[in-house]
């Protein structure tokens with residue numbers, strides 16, 4: 297069965313104007329799905345939408361919306377109208393790098409809004425509609441940073457743990473109702489957002505960053521087979537060491553020490 301036959305005609309990608317979200321948009325359009333694309337910046341979003349129309353001949357609906365807005369889900373529902381969403385990728389995330397106390401509380405709460413609260417609203421509405429129709433697919437972007445406390449990335453990493461655990465719970469609840477949910481736990485990936493942080497090398501164990509397209513293709517192959525997965529063999533290996541060989545204390549220390557080295561942070 298083709299991907300489109302299995303899931304339906306229309307996909308929504310939240311956080312679609314660059315990086316992993318743009319790669320999801322291309323991958324889904326190449327499978328013949330029409331797209332609803334969401335991001336804050338109108339210019340880059342419309343550029344991606346136009347590229348996709350020209351390259352794949354599918355329809356696109358770009359929606360500019362800040363997912364940190366308290367009514368973001370309502371804004372999106374209003375812009376979409378009654379068009380059914382058959383496949384959803386919640387890709388956007390806010391992050392910060394640095395000491396918890398050097399970052400204002402409003403940044404921490406914005407991270408919670410984008411990475412968790414709006415995600416829950418969209419899962420409740422669009423996931424609920426998929427469950428009613430007995431068909432659909434949902435990707436939630438998580439990160440291996442969420443497998444343990446990650447100093448100098450503490451709030452972001454905590455939301456990524458939330459993303460994975462929520463996706464796994466919904467995978468269990470919605471699988472018998474015909475809706476596949478998966479958490480994609482990526483490691484370092486060469487997106488503009490990641491490259492702009494100018495990361496140094498954390499440790500000799502650190503795998504080479506993946507390309508967004510590699511993460512996305514692995515995810516679209518895995519959905520329907522597992523509640524969550526770690527992208528790339530290097531990340532799978534390092535995560536195995538961190539979760540099963542080293543103690544929890546050692547894993548937390550290694551993450552924090554790695555962040556200090558990568559970004560020249562003084563404790």
Ligand SMILES: NC(=O)c1ccc[n+]([C@@H]2O[C@H](COP(=O)([O-])OP(=O)(O)OC[C@H]3O[C@@H](n4cnc5c(N)ncnc54)[C@H](OP(=O)(O)O)[C@@H]3O)[C@@H](O)[C@H]2O)c1
Nearest residue numbers: 311312313314315316335336337363389437439484485487
């Ligand atoms: N890159 C990595 O190394 C890495 C590693 C592990 C996990 N991940 C996860 O993979 C996902 C994608 O990461 P990424 O590096 O591609 O970049 P990202 O910065 O998380 O996402 C970029 C996309 O999201 C949009 N976006 C960001 N904040 C938004 C907001 N408040 N409202 C609406 N749209 C928003 C951006 O467009 P606008 O700026 O136009 O809004 C852009 O299209 C995230 O969930 C991240 O946690 C990434």
